[in-house]
Amino acid sequence: MTITLKLATSLDGRIATAAGESRWITGEASREAVHRLRAQHDAVLVGVETALADDPELTVRLPGYNGPQPARVVLDSRQRLSPDCRLVKGAREIPTYVVATIPPDRGLLAAGVRVLHVRAVGEDRPELRTVVETLAREGLSRLLVEGGGQVAASFVRCGLVDAIEWFRAPVLIGGEGRPAVGALAVAALAEAPHFRRTEVREVGDDLWERYERA
Ligand SMILES: NC(=O)c1ccc[n+]([C@@H]2O[C@H](COP(=O)([O-])OP(=O)(O)OC[C@H]3O[C@@H](n4cnc5c(N)ncnc54)[C@H](OP(=O)(O)O)[C@@H]3O)[C@@H](O)[C@H]2O)c1
Numbered sequence: 001m002t003i004t005l006k007l008a009t010s011l012d013g014r015i016a017t018a019a020g021e022s023r024w025i026t027g028e029a030s031r032e033a034v035h036r037l038r039a040q041h042d043a044v045l046v047g048v049e050t051a052l053a054d055d056p057e058l059t060v061r062l063p064g065y066n067g068p069q070p071a072r073v074v075l076d077s078r079q080r081l082s083p084d085c086r087l088v089k090g091a092r093e094i095p096t097y098v099v100a101t102i103p104p105d106r107g108l109l110a111a112g113v114r115v116l117h118v119r120a121v122g123e124d125r126p127e128l129r130t131v132v133e134t135l136a137r138e139g140l141s142r143l144l145v146e147g148g149g150q151v152a153a154s155f156v157r158c159g160l161v162d163a164i165e166w167f168r169a170p171v172l173i174g175g176e177g178r179p180a181v182g183a184l185a186v187a188a189l190a191e192a193p194h195f196r197r198t199e200v201r202e203v204g205d206d207l208w209e210r211y212e213r214a
Contacts, residue, residue: 001136003160004041005145005152006034007180008167014177015149020053022178029204030167034146035062037165041070041144043097043135047151048076057086058146059094071095071140075151077125079105079115088113097138099126114138128158153182156193164195164211167203 008026009015016022024031038044044058051074058072072087076098081088087096091112098108101124104115116134118126135143145155155161186192195211202208 001132001141001143002162003132003143003145003155004037004163004165005155005161006037006165006167007147007152008034008169009180010169010171010173010177012172012174012177013180014173015147015180016053016178017173018176018178020178022054025171025173026167026169026206027204030169030206030208032062033167033203033208034165035060035065037144038070039065039067041142043071043073043140043142044144044146045073045075045151046146047148048074048080049150050146050148051076051081051085051087053148055085055087057090059090069094070144071097071138073097073099073135073140073143075099075126075131077101077120079108081108081113083107083111097135099131099134101126125154128154128160132160147180149179149182152180153184156181157184159193161193162213164209166207166209166211168207168209170205 010025039060059069074081077100079100088111097114097116099116099118101120108115118130121127194214196214197211199210
């Protein structure tokens, strides 16, 4: 399994304002690059707060693209995902997984969502190593984690992030904004997870920085 974390942030590493507005921080060229990244992965994963706030499709939408769509995965311990959201409505066309820590919700199953029941840790959330193993058993071995900040932090804390694709827009949101990576419980700098930059590109007005685990 390879796991890539995608971040689309302000210069100061924020993914949304305090009120949750996030569309769009980065420009069109960055967003197109993200669609190309999705096309190179088997599955795109988000936390349920992102699914609720943005109602995303998480599909590859590129002119002339007719390749496979990545599966969509939502970490959603208690299955709070709305039956009316785009992910659920499209579940019959594109494989859509909800990873929960309670038995599957009948409504989601009836809509064609594949509910993976995974054991819980900590705040009753699915244990990420088990999540990754379960997804690998489903044939999904290249995973693109698209946030939000809490989910990004969980993957980093578990040492599961192999690469980071960071799109950074020339805008400042400030400290009240939502962080791209939530709490990591880093007590000393020596403990902080390190990454090695492999490439920097300009995409429109934004910078695209690529990192791999050091
Ligand atoms: N700029 C961007 O590209 C971008 C990208 C993504 C999101 N966003 C923005 O980010 C905001 C949402 O981010 P967020 O940090 O609040 O939430 P999030 O990371 O999207 O979702 C967090 C939720 O996921 C569930 N979860 C299940 N397993 C988890 C685990 N192992 N670790 C962490 N969470 C787990 C938890 O809910 P349960 O306990 O109920 O399971 C948790 O509350 C929105 O405003 C969205 O617009 C921006």
